[in-house]
Structures are given as structure tokens and as C-alpha cells.
Amino acid sequence: MKSTDRSCIVIGGGVSGLCAAYWLTHENFDVTVLEREDIPGGAMKTVRKDGYLIDTGPNSSLETTPLFDELFNSLGIIDRRVYANESSNKRYILRNGKLHPIPMSPVAFLKTKLWSTKGKLRLLKEPFIGRANGEESIAQFVERRLGREFLDYAINPFVAGVYAGNPEELSVRSAFPKLYRLEEVYGGLIKGTIKGRKERKQRAEQSKQSAKMFSFIDGMGTFTNALGNALGDRLILSAKVISIKKKKQAFTVTAETPNGKKEYSAKRVILSIPAHHAAHLLTSIDSSISDTLSKIYYPPVTMVFFGYKTDAVSHPLDGFGYLIPAKEQRKILGTIWSSTIFPNRTQEGYAAFTTFVGGSRQPEVTENDESTLREIVHNEIASILGVSEEPEFYYIKEWKHAIPQYKFGYADTIKKIEQFERSHPGVYLCSNYRGGISVGDCVMSARRTVDKILQEI
Numbered sequence: 001m002k003s004t005d006r007s008c009i010v011i012g013g014g015v016s017g018l019c020a021a022y023w024l025t026h027e028n029f030d031v032t033v034l035e036r037e038d039i040p041g042g043a044m045k046t047v048r049k050d051g052y053l054i055d056t057g058p059n060s061s062l063e064t065t066p067l068f069d070e071l072f073n074s075l076g077i078i079d080r081r082v083y084a085n086e087s088s089n090k091r092y093i094l095r096n097g098k099l100h101p102i103p104m105s106p107v108a109f110l111k112t113k114l115w116s117t118k119g120k121l122r123l124l125k126e127p128f129i130g131r132a133n134g135e136e137s138i139a140q141f142v143e144r145r146l147g148r149e150f151l152d153y154a155i156n157p158f159v160a161g162v163y164a165g166n167p168e169e170l171s172v173r174s175a176f177p178k179l180y181r182l183e184e185v186y187g188g189l190i191k192g193t194i195k196g197r198k199e200r201k202q203r204a205e206q207s208k209q210s211a212k213m214f215s216f217i218d219g220m221g222t223f224t225n226a227l228g229n230a231l232g233d234r235l236i237l238s239a240k241v242i243s244i245k246k247k248k249q250a251f252t253v254t255a256e257t258p259n260g261k262k263e264y265s266a267k268r269v270i271l272s273i274p275a276h277h278a279a280h281l282l283t284s285i286d287s288s289i290s291d292t293l294s295k296i297y298y299p300p301v302t303m304v305f306f307g308y309k310t311d312a313v314s315h316p317l318d319g320f321g322y323l324i325p326a327k328e329q330r331k332i333l334g335t336i337w338s339s340t341i342f343p344n345r346t347q348e349g350y351a352a353f354t355t356f357v358g359g360s361r362q363p364e365v366t367e368n369d370e371s372t373l374r375e376i377v378h379n380e381i382a383s384i385l386g387v388s389e390e391p392e393f394y395y396i397k398e399w400k401h402a403i404p405q406y407k408f409g410y411a412d413t414i415k416k417i418e419q420f421e422r423s424h425p426g427v428y429l430c431s432n433y434r435g436g437i438s439v440g441d442c443v444m445s446a447r448r449t450v451d452k453i454l455q456e457i
């Protein structure tokens with residue numbers, strides 16, 4: 001679609017929509033962002049309460065793209081960025097009720113009791129294993145290449161930590177494309193890791209393993225708030241979009257606002273909202289994409305934040321936190337030691353813990369009432385870390401639809417989304433159900449959407 005009309009409506013003021021809108025304003029677009037909540041950020045928000053800093057969604061991000069530096073410089077927040085404390089490179093996995101650090105050196109690998117000798121020897125076969133014949137789940141891929149024990153005690157907890165997902169359900173190709181490429185392009189994970197370094201260097205990208213972890217002194221919300229401030233009155237809050245209609249060559253978007261229904265028109269519309277919301281809005285434009293989007297599963301996740309007196313915790317809290325394999329049969333997915341990783345999370349003498357429960361593994365746990373959840377999480381933390389007192393502070397945030405699961409067959413979903421965009425020029429789908437779920441992935445997806453629009457002008 002060639003058009004010099006530079007009007008665009010962005011639906012959704014999470015990090016994806018805000019970044020797309022911000023870049024478009026820099027290209028002299030006339031942008032309106034419609035966000036249904038009364039603060040911007042979507043999943044990325046920070047709360048300050050009783051001396052604690054609580055990130056209710058992402059607690060940190062990996063510096064996987066140079067776009068971050070570009071944005072933070074341009075927004076004037078680069079000086080507020082903080083990198084994770086070095087000790088947080090240490091990550092633990094629970095096995096038989098005990099925390100084991102993930103080994104970071106060959107000697108530590110040989111010594112660790114996280115995996116048996118048999119499990120470790122199995123890894124040596126990896127370079128000699130051929131490519132898959134068809135699509136695989138991450139569980140099938142890992143079991144085939146690295147063995148069952150590595151799946152149970154490394155990848156299973158990792159998938160719970162990133163996607164709040166089940167490795168048996170997620171497509172390796174769609175959910176972990178870089179891992180998949182190592183086999184596809186180089187024939188194996190070890191070979192690919194070595195050769196892939198060169199490629200990333202050329203693209204100035206960082207692998208997720210080597211990228212630095214960051215947040216801000218005032219939490220991740222600093223980023224989305226700064227984007228919101230920069231957009232000024234182009235960001236309209238408390239505006240829930242209820243319909244999109246195509247009228248001649250433009251789109252009319254209707255939103256419910258505190259002052260009644262309002263209509264907005266533009267040549268282009270970017271939908272940066274979760275798939276089930278986009279499905280609803282697109283029914284009148286294309287029922288088939290609506291059907292595809294409505295099938296994307298977002299499991300519920302509840303974030304339980306606790307503040308304990310540091311003296312009450314016997315573990316040294318010398319790391320990022322721990323993840324829990326499904327085999328351990330616990331009621332939590334893992335805990336981040338928030339006050340070890342970044343400064344300014346608690347008052348002196350207190351430690352902050354961010355625990356996630358639910359996900360695809362145990363969605364039913366999120367259905368407990370608040371006091372039961374507090375009890376469940378405290379009991380788990382107390383038994384894992386040796387905590388002698390009740391928490392001094394708690395904060396709970398429930399995400400009913402937390403993270404999209406890139407399930408088996410997801411490549412087809414992506415193809416349908418691309419086909420939809422080709423058939424409906426002027427409509428763009430840009431959110432975390434496409435191109436990756438991490439904050440860095442969302443930023444890169446927003447940039448791709450903007451570049452696509454610029455090519456059409």
C-alpha cells in the first residue's frame with residue numbers, strides 16, 4: 001500500500017505499542033495511542049509501597065538489542081538504568097528439595113550434583129546427533145539431543161521461568177527459534193553456539209546467554225512511563241477500544257472513555273494488544289484471523305512478592321534466585337531474589353522475593369484466595385530457604401492471561417497472521433504473541449512494524 005498519509009492509531013499502550021508509537025512520531029507520523037488502563041505499560045509496571053519496589057510483570061530485561069541504548073538515550077533515562085549485580089549470574093535449580101547452583105565452569109559441571117554422572121555423560125553425545133525429521137516440542141528436541149535428565153532438571157524449569165509453560169507443549173521452532181537454528185543451520189547445539197557467535201557479532205546482537213541483564217533504579221516501569229511521557233497527549237489512557245471499522249481508505253476506531261464513546265480515524269492501525277483482545281476486535285474485518293488469534297493460549301500466572309527480615313532467612317541469597325522442575329512437585333514455579341539483583345528494592349535489613357505460581361504447569365494454583373496463596377508461597381519459600389518468620393510485607397498481582405504459549409504448530413499461526421496483514425493493508429499485529437515474548441523481542445518487533453510501515457510510504 002503506497003500512501004503518503006502519515007496517520008496511525010496504536011491500540012494498546014504496553015511496551016510493544018509504546019515503542020512503535022514513539023518511533024512513528026519521530027518519523028512525523030500523526031499518532032494516537034489508545035490504552036484501556038489508566039497508566040501505560042501493560043505487563044510492564046512498577047509499584048512502590050511501604051519502602052518496597054515491586055515489578056509486577058517483568059523484573060528485568062536482557063540487553064539483546066542495540067535498540068535499547070538508542071531508546072534510553074533518546075528518552076533521557078540511560079543514567080537510571082542499572083545492571084544486575086554480578087552475583088546474580090548464579091542461578092539455582094531445586095533437586096530433591098535442595099538448591100543446586102547451575103554450574104558455570106567445566107570444573108563446577110563435573111562436580112555438580114544437579115545432574116547424575118550418567119546424565120552428564122549423555123551430553124557428550126550431542127555433537128553426533130542428527131537433525132529432526134519434523135516439528136518437535138522443546139521437550140522432544142531436548143530429550144533427543146541432550147537426554148531426559150537435562151530436560152527434567154534444566155529445560156523444564158527454564159521453560160517455566162521464561163514462558164510459565166510446559167516444554168511438552170511448546171514448539172522448539174517457534175518458542176526457541178535461536179536454539180532451533182543451531183541444529184537447523186549448524187547441525188548441533190555445541191557446534192552452533194561456537195559458530196553462531198560470529199554471526200551475532202556482525203548483527204551487533206547479543207545472545208541471551210551473554211546479554212547483560214538490566215532494570216532501572218526505579219524499576220522496569222521507568223521505561224514504559226518515559227515512553228508514555230514522551231508521547232504526551234498522543235497517548236490516551238482509559239480508552240478501551242471496542243471496534244475497528246474500515247471506511248473507504250481509512251479505519252475508524254471506537255473507544256469507550258470516561259467521557260463516553262469516542263471515534264478516531266487513521267490510515268493505519270497497529271494492534272498491540274493480547275491475541276484474545278485482537279481476536280475480538282478483528283471479527284468484523286476477518287473472522288478467520290479472529291479464530292486463529294482466539295486459540296492462542298495465555299495461562300494464568302500470579303506474582304507473589306514478599307518482604308522478609310534478612311535475619312529471618314538462613315540462605316545467603318547469593319544469586320538470581322531459583323527455578324523449580326515439575327518433577328519436584330512444588331506449588332511454585334520459582335523465586336527471584338529481587339533485592340540481591342538490583343539496588344533500591346527494599347529498606348536496609350529486609351530482603352525482597354518475587355515468586356511466580358501457576359502457568360501452564362499448575363493453572364489451578366492461581367485460583368486460591370489471597371490468604372491461601374500467601375500461605376502456600378510462604379511455606380514453600382520457608383522450606384527451600386530456611387525462613388524462620390512470616391513475611392513482613394506482601395503484594396500480589398494476578399495475571400489472568402499472562403504469557404502467550406508458542407505451541408506446537410505455531411509456525412502456522414504466524415503464517416496466517418502474515419497472510420492476514422497482506423490481505424488487509426494498513427492493519428498491523430504487533431505484540432508478544434509474535435516475534436518473541438521478552439521485552440527485547442517486543443522492542444525489536446515494534447521496530448520491524450515501524451520499518452514495514454516506512455517502506456510503504
Ligand SMILES: Cc1cc2nc3c(=O)[nH]c(=O)nc-3n(C[C@H](O)[C@H](O)[C@H](O)COP(=O)(O)OP(=O)(O)OC[C@H]3O[C@@H](n4cnc5c(N)ncnc54)[C@H](O)[C@@H]3O)c2cc1C
Nearest residue numbers: 012014015016036042043057058059241431432437438439
Ligand atoms: C508476570 C510476567 C513476568 C514477565 N517477566 C519477564 C521478564 O522478566 N523479562 C522479560 O523480558 N519479559 C518478561 N515478561 C514478558 C514481557 O513483559 C511481555 O511479553 C511484554 O511486556 C508484553 O508487552 P506488549 O506490549 O506486547 O503487551 P502488553 O504488555 O500485554 O500490553 C498490551 C496493552 O494493551 C492494552 N489493551 C488490551 N485491550 C485493549 C483495548 N481493547 N483497548 C485499548 N487497550 C487495550 C492492555 O491494557 C495493555 O496495556 C513477563 C510477562 C509477565 C506477564
